[in-house]
Amino acid sequence: MSDTDLQARGTTLSGDTDAEEGAPPPVQTLPLDAWHRARGGRMVEFAGYHMPVQYEGIMAEHLWTRESAGLFDVSHMGQLTFTGENVVATLEALLPADIAGLPMNKARYSLLLTEQGGILDDLMLTRQDHARIYMVVNGATKYDDIAHMIEHLPDDVTLNLMEDHALLAVQGPEAVAALARVVPGVDALVFMQAAAFAWQGHDLWISRSGYTGEDGCEISVPAEAVEALADALLAQPEVKPIGLGARDSLRLEAGLPLYGHDLDEETTPVMADLGFALSKRRREAGDFPGAARIAAEREGGAVLKRVGLLVEGRQPVREGATVVDADGSTVGRVTSGGFAPSVGAPIAMAYVPAALAAPGTTIQLAQRGKVHQATVAAMPFVPHRYFRGVK
Amino acid sequence: MSRYFTEDHEWIDVDGDTGTVGISDYAQGQLGDIVFVEVPDEGRQLTKGDEAAVVESVKAASDVYSPVSGNVVEGNAALADDPSLVNSDPEGEGWFFRIQLSDPSELEELMDEAAYEAFVAKL
Structure with a gap:
């Protein structure tokens, strides 16, 4: 027996580290490394x-997270802050989000774009006050993101990579109830709202958001407190480590793209079906990178x-499989795929020609000669269950 | 009846000139939740080392190689409906296929249970 696809799949699980010439940098450890190993975590790069x-x-x-609550260590992700009086205009020059119109403590999904409208990264940003923005970017791209953004930062805006902070996510229908026992008051947040909390003398920044399609929160915590916080969360009966x-598999069922797989520099927000990330004011002004191309794509498809x-x-079709037409010619590609535990069947994400993109269209995929x-x-694929408040 | 193992984590139980092939408990543990198995059709001729079956977990697809040469006499039809048998009973109900050995001397190149245990312990 051999893992023919473990390599390809390993790419999914090893992020987007470009295989460049030369020795790879040493694999780093996160603050919860020993904590994961002690709980039976099987570590991969x-x-x-090591995660x-x-x-x-x-x-x-997967199923536990959908029915109860899962604790995820996502400390590999890049947590950044931008401070300075010109922070809003500075970041708006790089992103299609209406940051000026974003209320304080509201989180927004956005995209770092090339001049051609290609996606350099997808990210979440939150205004913490009029001159301070908190941003979470993908782990595999964080250093490239920083290099790109620093080029465009004026002297009066400061970028800080919060390397002394860990990031946890608690996700699932019971997640907020469990977290609220540890950090009272978090249940007052609604989806995409964030706030500062204190826990045992440590400052936490908690956002009601996540990457599973479920209700839940993401918690920025000082590295020195993350183990105690993870223990306190795991002590809640609803919570298991995930x-x-x-x-x-959770994000795939939730229809959420993964950077480096479903999104890359060759992909535009329109191709990626992420038009919601293009704020109305910014679209009308056409003042973000790649705006002309993106406007044309919105118009003409x-x-x-x-x-x-x-x-x-039942057989999963995974990243790397091709979309083929009746003649067997390649017309598209599968960018993520696997068995969906909550659906009970294999699902995938793919890029297909516009003519084949309507729901209900039957298409053919080729994988390993089949x-x-x-x-x-x-x-x-599985309905989102975000908490948007009591109406 | 004797059981042999390969370094690729297949096992084969041999009874006369017929062998039953599956993957080891160690292998299923490494793969995790099995969601799909494709077994060879009856009548397929296999040479030792041929890709004989496909097993897919949530994580990855893997090939299962034939530990011996011969003629497939039966694939385990139960795995189509319940691939998780490979997780729950890998060295029993979760067998993959039965094969009529064309060269029983090939078994001499395989490991016995004790040798396989020692092999896995070093992984």
Whole structure:
């Protein structure tokens, strides 16, 4: 037996570290490294760090998160702050988000764009006050992001990489109830709202958001306090530790793209079906990188579009499989795929020609010499259960 | 009946000139949750080392190689409906296929249970 696809799949789990010539940098450890190992975490390299891919098993962890609450260590991600009177205008020059119109303590999903409108990274940003923005970027791209942004920063805006902070996520229908026992008051937040909290003398920054499609929070915590906080969360009966494997299957079911796989520099927001990240004011002003191309694509449609696929049968179709037409010619590509535990069937994300992008369209996929039938499906595959407040 | 193992974590139980092939408990533990298995059709001729079956976990797809040469006499049809048998009973109900050995001397190159245990202990 051999893991033919472990390499390809390993790419998913090892993030987007470009395989450049020369010796790879040493794999780094995160503050919870020993904590994961002590709890049976099977460690793999991801985004340049040793991280747990699973504890008891991906399927069980996935289903537990959907029915109760999962604790994720996502400390590999880049936590940044930008401070300075001109911080809003500075970042708006790099992103299509309406930051000026963003209320304090509201989080927004946005995209770092090239001049051609390609996606350098996807990220979350929050205004902490009029002159301070907190941003979370992908772990595998954080140093490239910083290099790109520093080039465009005026002297009076300061970028800080919060290397002394860890990031936890608690996700699932019971997540906020469990977290609120540890950090009273977090249940007052609604989806995409954030606030500062104090816990045992430490400053936390908690956002009601996540990457699973479930209700839950992401918690920025000083590295020296993260182990105690993780212990306090795990002491809640609803909470189990969840590895990267289930994080990937959960986000796939939620229809959320993964940078380096479903998104890259060749992908535009319109191709990626992330038009919601283009704020109205910014679209009308056309004053962000790649605005002209993106406006043209919004008008005339992109050549390729990211869609969800329900795959017939039981065999997973994974990243690297191709979309083929009746003649067997390649017309698109699968960028993420796997067995969806909550759906009970294989699902995928793919880029397909615009003519094949409507839900219900039947398409063919080729993988290792075998053709699979699939149907374009609306995403998410599993409904989002965000808490938007009591109406 | 004797059981042999390969370094690629297949096992084969041999009874007369017929062998039953599966993957080891160690292998299923490494793969994690099995969600799909493709077994060879009856009548397929396999040479030792051929890709005989495919096993897919949530994480990855893997090939299962034939530990011996011969003629497939049966694939385990139960795995199509319940691939998790490979997790729950890898060295029993979760077998992959039965094969009529064409060259039983190939078994001499395989490990016995004790040798396989020692092999896995070093991984």
